[in-house]
Amino acid sequence: MHLKAKVVVVTGGGAGIGRALCRRFAAEGAKAIVVADVHAASAAQVADEVGGTAVPCDVSREADVIGLVQETIARHGAIDLFCSNAGIAVNGDEHTPDAEWARCWDVNVMAHVYAARAVVPHMLERGSGYLLQTVSAAGLLTHPQSATYAVTKHASLAFAEWLSMTYGDRGIVVSALCPQGVRTAMLRRAEAEGTPRSFLLDSALEPEQVADDVVKGIEAERFLILPHSEVAEYVRRKAADHDRWLRGMRRLASNT
Numbered sequence: 521m522h523l524k525a526k527v528v529v530v531t532g533g534g535a536g537i538g539r540a541l542c543r544r545f546a547a548e549g550a551k552a553i554v555v556a557d558v559h560a561a562s563a564a565q566v567a568d569e570v571g572g573t574a575v576p577c578d579v580s581r582e583a584d585v586i587g588l589v590q591e592t593i594a595r596h597g598a599i600d601l602f603c604s605n606a607g608i609a610v611n612g613d614e615h616t617p618d619a620e621w622a623r624c625w626d627v628n629v630m631a632h633v634y635a636a637r638a639v640v641p642h643m644l645e646r647g648s649g650y651l652l653q654t655v656s657a658a659g660l661l662t663h664p665q666s667a668t669y670a671v672t673k674h675a676s677l678a679f680a681e682w683l684s685m686t687y688g689d690r691g692i693v694v695s696a697l698c699p700q701g702v703r704t705a706m707l708r709r710a711e712a713e714g715t716p717r718s719f720l721l722d723s724a725l726e727p728e729q730v731a732d733d734v735v736k737g738i739e740a741e742r743f744l745i746l747p748h749s750e751v752a753e754y755v756r757r758k759a760a761d762h763d764r765w766l767r768g769m770r771r772l773a774s775n776t
């Protein structure tokens with residue numbers, strides 16, 4: 521799909537990867553860009569910059585996501601591309617309180633379910649539509665420093681795969697964006713939160729680079745968008761020998 525003249529929604533569009541997507545979609549000639557973010561002021565700032573519309577929205581609340589979809593369709597007549605991008609990273613393990621696990625689950629998983637519930641019927645009715653879910657390489661390869669992130673990102677990748685299996689022959693294209701480190705506030709926070717220097721920093725990409733790969737991935741209608749191409753090789757190695765891969769990940773965990 522080409523972005524020109526398309527109506528696009530980006531959640532978490534007020535900062536980081538989402539903001540870079542909004543800017544890039546504007547440069548590609550999108551007809552309307554709806555910038556949705558729980559941080560209303562950032563959404564407004566990005567919307568101003570790209571000539572789009574800001575919608576304050578907490579993606580972990582279904583009513584907000586329904587409102588976002590309904591408001592966009594009422595204003596622009598359609599949604600061509602819905603980027604379910606907002607996500608949170610919390611360093612967690614089995615001792616992390618249930619409430620924190622639930623918060624990660626709601627933002628990193630249920631938000632995609634709410635988006636699909638709200639927008640898929642509209643796309644099926646039109647016979648076309650595009651869903652981009654921002655997952656993470658952690659959805660393919662786990663994350664040695666955060667069980668809460670790894671588990672919820674695996675779940676969100678499974679949901680994106682399921683959407684593609686279920687609706688791919690009915691006009692809906694699904695892509696899962698799975699980068700490793702990206703230089704945004706999220707990566708800076710992860711570093712500041714006290715874990716030793718993140719192994720992700722050395723190969724971290726700028727959000728603009730990721731947005732460039734997203735545009736190419738959407739044009740090619742590719743399911744997996746991997747801004748770090750080495751991730752594909754890591755996934756092959758994991759599939760070839762799970763025990764060897766786990767030994768390698770233990771080494772990585774003990775060195776970080």
Ligand SMILES: NC(=O)c1ccc[n+]([C@@H]2O[C@H](COP(=O)([O-])OP(=O)(O)OC[C@H]3O[C@@H](n4cnc5c(N)ncnc54)[C@H](O)[C@@H]3O)[C@@H](O)[C@H]2O)c1
Nearest residue numbers: 532534535536537558578579606607656701702704705706
């Ligand atoms: N930065 C990385 O290294 C990295 C790597 C892989 C995947 N990701 C994923 O990319 C996505 C974007 O991350 P980022 O690095 O741009 O993060 P970021 O923290 O820089 O920006 C996230 C944006 O989402 C918004 N947001 C957070 N919770 C929200 C909610 N409940 N409802 C609506 N908006 C909300 C924030 O206000 C912020 O504007 C996330 O899904 C993240 O898991 C990030």
